[in-house]
Amino acid sequence: MELFFLENKIEAGCDEAGRGCLAGPVFAAAVILPQDFNNQEITDSKKISEKKRDELKIIIEKEALAWSIAMIDNNEIDKINILNASIKAMHIAISNLKIKPEHLIIDGNRFHKYDSIQHTCIVKGDSKYLSIAAASILAKTHRDEYMLKIDEEFPEYNWKKNKAYPTKEHRLAIKKFGVTKYHRLSYKLLDDQLLIPFK
Numbered sequence: 793m794e795l796f797f798l799e800n801k802i803e804a805g806c807d808e809a810g811r812g813c814l815a816g817p818v819f820a821a822a823v824i825l826p827q828d829f830n831n832q833e834i835t836d837s838k839k840i841s842e843k844k845r846d847e848l849k850i851i852i853e854k855e856a857l858a859w860s861i862a863m864i865d866n867n868e869i870d871k872i873n874i875l876n877a878s879i880k881a882m883h884i885a886i887s888n889l890k891i892k893p894e895h896l897i898i899d900g901n902r903f904h905k906y907d908s909i910q911h912t913c914i915v916k917g918d919s920k921y922l923s924i925a926a927a928s929i930l931a932k933t934h935r936d937e938y939m940l941k942i943d944e945e946f947p948e949y950n951w952k953k954n955k956a957y958p959t960k961e962h963r964l965a966i967k968k969f970g971v972t973k974y975h976r977l978s979y980k981l982l983d984d985q986l987l988i989p990f991k
Contacts, residue, residue: 793922795829797897797912804858804886804893805923808878809837809931814966814981815949815956815974816939817863818874820881821930822889822896824858825923834925836918837932849933852926859926860888861934870978879904899924946972958983 796803808820834852837845853859862884864877872880883906886896896903896911899918903911917924936955943951949965949972956962956974966981975981 793835793925794920795825795827795922797914797921798895801895802891802893803895803897803923804889805897805899805917805921805925805927806882806886807899807918807924807928807931808881809928809935810956811874811878812958813956814958814962814976814979815866815951815972816942817865817935818869818878818881819861819863819931819935819938820878820885821862821927821934822858822860822882822885822893823852823856823923823926823930824889824891824893825926826855826857829855829922831922834922834929836916836925837928839919840929842936845929845933845936848926848929852930856926858889858891859930860885861930862888863935863938866974866976869976873978874976875902882906897921897924899928942974946974 804822804824806822808818810818834848862881864881869877886906896909897917898911898913901913901915903913918928939951939955948969949962954962963983
C-alpha cells in the first residue's frame with residue numbers, strides 16, 4: 793500500500809460505503825494521514841472483518857491529521873441518483889475537514905471537481921493507497937453503526953446483519969413486509985423470481 797499519490801501535497805483520500813444497498817444512506821469519508829503514518833493492517837474495508845474494522849476505526853480517528861464523515865439519505869439518493877449522492881457525500885466530507893487538502897485521491901473512476909482542488913480517480917484505490925483504505929473503513933463503520941440504530945426500528949429486515957445489502961433474506965422481507973421510509977425506491981428492490989407468486 794502506498795501512503796501518498798503526490799508526496800509533496802496535503803492529500804486526502806476519499807471513499808464511500810453503501811452504494812449497492814437497498815435501504816439507508818450512502819456514507820462517505822475523507823482522511824488526511826500524517827507523513828510518517830504506517831499501519832500494515834489497513835486495507836480495503838471489504839477485505840477485513842467487522843471486528844478488525846472497528847479496531848482500525850479507532851486508530852484512524854486518533855492518528856489521522858484530519859478526518860470527516862458525511863451521509864446522503866435514501867430520499868436524496870432517489871432524487872439525484874446514487875452516483876451523484878456518493879459524490880455529494882464526498883464533497884461534504886471534504887468540506888468538513890479541519891485541514892484543507894491540496895490534492896484528493898478518489899476511489900473509483902468518477903468524481904465531480906471539488907472547489908479548485910486537484911483530484912485523481914483511482915480504480916480499486918482502497919487496496920492501493922492507505923488514505924483511501926482508511927476512508928473506506930471509516931465510511932463502512934459509521935454506516936454500519938447507523939444501520940444498527942435503524943434496525944431497532946425495523947428489526948424484521950435484519951439490517952443489523954445484512955446492512956441493507958440485496959441479500960435473499962432482505963428481499964424476502966421486503967416482499968413480506970413491504971418497504972420502509974428508509975428504502976431506496978429508485979432501486980430494484982425485488983428479484984424477478986420473488987415477483988412470481990408462491991404456489
